Amino acid sequence: MARNTTRAEPGLRDLNEDQRADPLFVRSIERAMQVLSAFNHADQPMSLSQIAEAAGVDRSAAQRMVHTLRVLGYIERDDMGRGFVPGIRILDHTLDFLRLNHLVRRATPVLQELRKTVRERVDLSLFDDLRVVYAVRLQSKRQTFYTTLVGHSVPTFCSSGGWAILSKLPEDRVRDILDRSDRRPFTPETITDVPALMEKIAETREQGYSLAVGQILTGEIAVGFPVLDADGAPVAAIHVAGSQSEWTPADFTNRFVPLASEAARAISQY
Incomplete structure (x- = not known):
């Protein structure tokens, strides 16, 4: 279902x-x-x-x-x-989190520059076990209500950012996250089979980026890149998302992977 x-x-x-x-x-x-x-x-x-x-x-x-x-x-x-x-007092704490979070502060100017260049939606999501939570959202000409909201979250198992993060984790932890996830599909294209997901994560690990087509939203194409902390552990991901009505997967990756990959490296604490 x-x-x-x-x-x-x-x-x-x-x-x-x-x-x-x-x-x-x-x-x-x-x-x-x-x-x-x-x-x-x-x-x-x-x-x-x-x-x-x-x-x-x-x-x-x-x-x-x-x-x-x-x-x-x-x-x-x-x-x-x-x-x-x-x-309304809840918003005070949202602001406190965003202004005091070192990763968000470091990432925001990098993502703003990336958004000017790519002219597609650019996001930063933070890793939270079974989900990734959006902390920065820079919109394109296409947007829906939930794609504008900081704090919105999507499952790690089927998102471009989630795959990017999982590609940097040990295999036993990846399997644990997949096993504990509610893997009901969002679209007919959502991958829910654990072996197929492991293959997708291995592909992401080899490429250095993820490519998710129609996983959360029908017609959406997104590439994701892991953001690492000083110890090399994945703590977040950046992603660029566009529409399949305008891009083929090959053209989308050729256009945006080099730019977004450079941004992810700039944000990561190597």
Whole structure:
């Protein structure tokens, strides 16, 4: 069954009882974050009961949490009074992350220059286990709502950035990520078979870049390049995306691979 989600699952976030038993671990903060995370897959304002169910807490606890978060500005009523939505204070923390993240700060001017040259969509995504999260999004003449949003995420297993990152990981970790991934397809072209994905990742490793055609969006073609930290570990990826109505895979790679590859090297901490 195909799917269309607003964000991918983060993966390694399930805590065990030893972590919760740590005297430094504050469970009330965990519950508050569960309430905020209840909106992760919402496509409309949520009722108190819906928040309680999504957060895995009882309605009474949800009511107290929502009230407190409303007072603090992290949750508010939507304009039409249909339920609750995240509050404007959330954006303060988004800004804090972006302005204080060294990789984002270093990458942004490089990506801006790349965007001027290629005149196609250019993104920076950060590696987060089963998903990659977009931190910089520079648009082309074609855009949809979700392709404009910082914080949107897609699965590692089927994205150009994900393949680029996986190509720099040990094979056992690659298989672990693929095995834990929800590999339902986004389009008829999405590769979901683990052996086929391993072949694609091996091809990416040999080439130094990934080529993804119609994996997340029908008609989209994208090339991805790993961004490495000072230890040579993949922490992010940059990608250039275009339309199959304008480019063949061969022409797209010939045009953009040299430019984007140079940008990825400039951003990486070798």
